[in-house]
Amino acid sequence: MKKSPRTRSQQPNRTVSIIGTGSYVPERVLTNADLEKIVETSDDWITTRTGIKARRIAAKDEFTSHMAARAAQRAMEQANVAPEEIDLIIVGTITPDNFTPATACHVQRIIGAKKAACFDISAACSGFLYAVEIAQQFIANHTYNTVLVIGADKLSSIMDWQDRNTCVLFGDGAGAAILRYRAGSHGVITTYMGSDGNYGDILHVPGGGCALPTTAENASEKLNTLKMNGRETFKQAVLSMGVAATRALEQAGLTADDLTCIIPHQANIRIIEALADRMKIPLEKFHVNLDRYGNTSAAAVAIALDEANREGRFQVGDYILLVVFGGGLTYASSVIQW
Numbered sequence: 001m002k003k004s005p006r007t008r009s010q011q012p013n014r015t016v017s018i019i020g021t022g023s024y025v026p027e028r029v030l031t032n033a034d035l036e037k038i039v040e041t042s043d044d045w046i047t048t049r050t051g052i053k054a055r056r057i058a059a060k061d062e063f064t065s066h067m068a069a070r071a072a073q074r075a076m077e078q079a080n081v082a083p084e085e086i087d088l089i090i091v092g093t094i095t096p097d098n099f100t101p102a103t104a105c106h107v108q109r110i111i112g113a114k115k116a117a118c119f120d121i122s123a124a125c126s127g128f129l130y131a132v133e134i135a136q137q138f139i140a141n142h143t144y145n146t147v148l149v150i151g152a153d154k155l156s157s158i159m160d161w162q163d164r165n166t167c168v169l170f171g172d173g174a175g176a177a178i179l180r181y182r183a184g185s186h187g188v189i190t191t192y193m194g195s196d197g198n199y200g201d202i203l204h205v206p207g208g209g210c211a212l213p214t215t216a217e218n219a220s221e222k223l224n225t226l227k228m229n230g231r232e233t234f235k236q237a238v239l240s241m242g243v244a245a246t247r248a249l250e251q252a253g254l255t256a257d258d259l260t261c262i263i264p265h266q267a268n269i270r271i272i273e274a275l276a277d278r279m280k281i282p283l284e285k286f287h288v289n290l291d292r293y294g295n296t297s298a299a300a301v302a303i304a305l306d307e308a309n310r311e312g313r314f315q316v317g318d319y320i321l322l323v324v325f326g327g328g329l330t331y332a333s334s335v336i337q338w
């Protein structure tokens with residue numbers, strides 16, 4: 001009698017760990033004082049309303065893929081993983097180098113990850129955690145062993161530099177993580193993801209896609225730049241990150257007291273303060289770097305994770321929580337035992 005093959009679903013799920021992190025921000029620093037010369041704003045307004053003091057801006061010839069590859073190389077170095085070992089590359093971005101090929105394919109070429117399958121995902125600032133969850137599913141289900149996950153954005157390329165409502169908030173950068181099966185129980189315990197397309201227009205780029213293709217007329221009306229309803233975005237950010245964090249903790253069977261460190265999306269210090277208040281967690285447990293980098297979209301939580309990791313803010317066995325929010329609207333939260 002022929003043996004029946006063992007299907008994936010009959011194999012036990014595997015624990016998936018982050019075995020290395022890396023990040024990259026461009027050299028050029030744009031301070032609030034610099035912005036005072038570009039739009040009608042002030043250091044005082046930006047600092048008190050957002051907590052941002054500076055952001056990094058990529059050079060003209062420095063693309064999302066270049067920043068992503070630099071972050072990836074740092075993560076690979078920390079994880080001691082060679083390019084040929086990577087099975088899959090996922091890049092979360094809303095500022096790809098081109099519509100096609102995917103930015104992940106550009107990264108593959110730059111780092112020499114010859115055997116990897118590559119694709120991008122579009123979930124705005126939530127892209128990194130969405131990609132972590134996709135990677136976790138592929139590894140847990142035995143499809144792949146080693147996945148490179150990247151959040152990278154060059155938001156300066158879709159800014160309206162005359163719109164003070166948006167241009168003071170954002171910066172460029174990339175963050176990366178290597179995920180791999182590791183024996184034992186530590187790893188990505190759970191991720192909760194959510195979306196609400198009804199709020200799509202509170203944070204969006206109307207032009208450049210097939211709805212409003214890039215034409216001279218659309219470009220002159222700046223339809224290919226980011227538009228935002230700031231107050232509504234603020235409200236939805238606090239609500240949805242609160243929901244995502246609470247659900248993720250429930251799924252993990254943990255409470256906020258169990259957490260050593262929280263890595264939130266870096267949009268506005270007042271959003272983080274409101275979240276800390278809702279979750280009744282002291283602000284000191286939140287890793288914050290938005291004062292130096294502003295909001296780097298999909299890169300923000302990944303850069304913050306890498307910084308916190310390298311600073312030793314948590315040790316092996318500690319529980320940490322990542323929580324994000326972005327255009328779509330999209331939101332997600334992961335609980336990880338380091």
Ligand code: UT7
Pocket residue numbers: 040041042045046049050125164165166168203228230231233234237267268295297325326327
């Ligand atoms: O990844 C998610 C991305 N987006 C976000 O997370 C943004 C979430 N929203 C926010 O962070 C805040 O809503 C903002 C920082 C964008 C704005 O803060 P706010 O306290 O909600 O201010 P506001 O929208 O109520 O605006 C107050 C005033 C307005 O003037 P008027 O209409 O009251 O005369 C704005 O025109 O501040 C004005 N304003 C500025 N003034 C100086 C808006 N931007 C600026 C600026 N400098 N850069």
